[in-house]
Amino acid sequence: MHELPITQSLLDITLRHANAAGAVRVTQIRVKIGQLSSVVDDSVQFYWNIIAKDTCAQEAELVFERIPAGFHCAACGHSAVLQKAEDYHCPECGSPDLVLDGGEELYIDSIEVE
Numbered sequence: 001m002h003e004l005p006i007t008q009s010l011l012d013i014t015l016r017h018a019n020a021a022g023a024v025r026v027t028q029i030r031v032k033i034g035q036l037s038s039v040v041d042d043s044v045q046f047y048w049n050i051i052a053k054d055t056c057a058q059e060a061e062l063v064f065e066r067i068p069a070g071f072h073c074a075a076c077g078h079s080a081v082l083q084k085a086e087d088y089h090c091p092e093c094g095s096p097d098l099v100l101d102g103g104e105e106l107y108i109d110s111i112e113v114e
Helices: 003-020 039-051
Strands: 028-036 059-065 068-075 077-079 100-101 106-113
Touching: 003 028, 003 039, 003 106, 039 059
Parallel strands: 028 059
Antiparallel strands: 028 106, 068 077, 068 100
8 A cells, every 4th residue: 555655745746847848748658666675666657647647657568667675794895696585694694784785776767758
């Protein structure tokens, strides 16, 4: 259910930028979502179809791209991409002392308009 306010924010941002650009229609929105985010693409699409109705973005294609979770090891400094969400040990030294560098993002990467 938390996807509804997220989708509303995506729509608000899209419409603000489309209006600033003088766009008649939004054709595509590229959304980047971190691997560790709990946002469900299908839920965002479902809500989008409802709340974007009667706006210049109602026919826009939502394109979702997942961003891998990156981390670095506080023990040895090794940087890597998390392979499995449940594998929280450094592949170099085995330490569980990892610092997340990314993977929880959620943002609009681009908006295509006419």
